[in-house]
Amino acid sequence: MSSKHDSLPQGMQMETAIRVKAEETFQLADRVNRISPSPTMMVLQAAEQLKSKGVDVADFGAGEPDFPTPEHIKRAAIKALEENRTKYTPVPGIPALRQAICDWHKRELGSSYQLAECIVNVGGKHTIFNAVCSLINPGDEVVIPAPYWVSYPDIVKYAGGKPVFVATTAADNFILRAADLEKALTPRTRMVIVNSPSNPTGGVIPPDEFEKILAVCQSHGVWLLSDECYSHFTYGDAKPFAVASLPNAKARLITVGSLSKTFAMTGWRVGYALAPQPLIAAMTKLQSQSTSNPTSIAQYAALAAMTGPMDSVPVMLAEYARRRERIVAGLRAIPGVTCTAPQGAFYVFPNIAAHYNAQASNDTAVTKLLLEREHVAVVPGEAFGAPGFLRLSYATSMDRIDEGLRRMERFFGQSR
Ligand SMILES: Cc1ncc(COP(=O)(O)O)c(C=O)c1O
CATH class of the missing domain: 3.90.1150.10 (Aspartate Aminotransferase, domain 1)
Structure with a gap:
């Protein structure tokens, strides 16, 4: 070498x-x-x-969490195996799980999604991949605050898009400010990706800043992809928060969630998107020609996670x-x-x-x-x-x- x-x-x-x-x-x-x-x-x-x-x-x-997957979730997977739930499922996930994700998200984070606005994917990374590949054309710009999670720029590049970075600073706890975001938007901007709580910085965007970020995206007609994989791990004054809980947030919003971190389920590979139905339909089409459904028994485990105790x-x-x-x-x-x-x-x-x-x-x-x-x-x-x-x-x-x-x-x- x-x-x-x-x-x-x-x-x-x-x-x-x-x-x-x-x-x-x-x-x-x-x-x-x-x-x-x-x-x-x-x-x-x-x-x-x-x-x-x-x-x-x-x-x-x-x-990834160093904790084991909770017992009731593992039991549900074993039961699914024993009941031979080992066949193809509907491409976007079993309806019971899609509904349970909507219900969980409403209960935990105050959103209001219907089953048709939910797709289950093979982990949150796959969710982001499907969403970006469904929306981004060659030459489209995607704004990503830096420091960023490693996969965002590469997924955007894979889709032919151009990552545009907006710097955040340690002095400001790595928070994306709506005013800085707005300066980075051009007529070619199609999407903004935010991640709060953040990997790698642990930064959390406060709800009032999120309101401003959403307003900037809406006034420029760009999609906001909110990666909320770490939503339940917040400290001090920071609290679990979903952009989807803001009034009139949903029209151009993609909420990305994952069971990997919240339920210590990294290896099971279950993530999801909550988004407008036509986008869910496009992501389902893409999924139908690539992975098909997420693993059946992992979906039954996920169903137990979404409906069971959160202790x-x-x-x-x-x-x-x-x-x-x-x-x-x-x-x-x-x-x-x-x-x-x-x-x-x-x-x-x-x-x-x-x-x-x-x-x-x-x-x-x-x-x-x-x-x-x-x-x-x-x-x-x-x-x-x-x-x-x-x-x-x-x-x-x-x-x-x-x-x-x-x-x-x-x-x-x-x-x-
Ligand atoms: C910010 C962020 N988003 C998404 C993911 C994807 O997680 P998974 O594909 O395991 O759901 C990760 C995993 O490390 C992450 O850190």
Whole structure:
């Protein structure tokens, strides 16, 4: 491999090598060449490689709950299997689940959707993919606040669209301001993607700012895609919120939800969209020619999640809240590291730019060195359009957080 890839973590080097090899031997479609492998998945892989060699990795890479899926949800899947619910289902999901999602969303977040305005997909990522591919034409602009979740720009590029980034700042808790959004809109803008609570920053857009963002989108006739996958993980004054609960919000709004985080169901792959019926129909058509229905037994598990007790959520939230306190305090105690307190999700996004040196002059290089020297896995801010930062997931035990903090303290202590 050429040296230009040497600054990437091991897993990333391997992925890049595979890609270059394919490009040398045969022609891949332009739409695939336009996108890159998910950097968070690659960090996960690099950490896994080390772990498989018996190395004790303090892993802050994974963006998934470290809690098991609640028992009643697992039971429902087992029951579905036993009852042979293992055949194709309707493409947009079983009606009972679509209705249960509408009811849950109304109960939990104050929206008012009907079954025909709901589609179930193979995870929230697939929901976003289907929505973007159903609406975006080549050359259309999609506004994305930065730092952003890694998949948004690549999904937009895959659809032939052009991501347009609007910067948010740590000083303003990474909140997208409607006034900044409006400046980024052009006659080519077709969609705005917002994510609150945010991966990677933990930023939460307050309801009154959301009202203004919605008004800007409506006055310019652009779609607002609101990714609310972390809706139930908020801290302090921030509360679970859905844009769809605002008056007259629904005409050009796509609400994206996922069971992955709220119910610790990442591997089950269930997400959903709530949106105007013609868009749901288009997404269903696309789904009918690609994945067909989400896995039948996962849908029955999801039905149990949407209709059953929610007691696992406050338990997880209380634990995340404790870890958040610890990790923010620990990072702030490292000289030269600054860290805003996340208001939601389970990530912290410290700035480590003061630690750049001759050996590691950007965050990808810092990530690589941190993994090599201290066996700490984090994701570089560059992956989220935010050089100078690192993303750490605190969906890991307090012990591992303490161990990781000790190692980072040592690492950054030596870099100055
Ligand atoms: C902001 C955000 N949106 C969507 C997703 C997709 O989650 P899933 O496809 O597991 O539902 C994730 C997963 O990490 C995420 O962080």
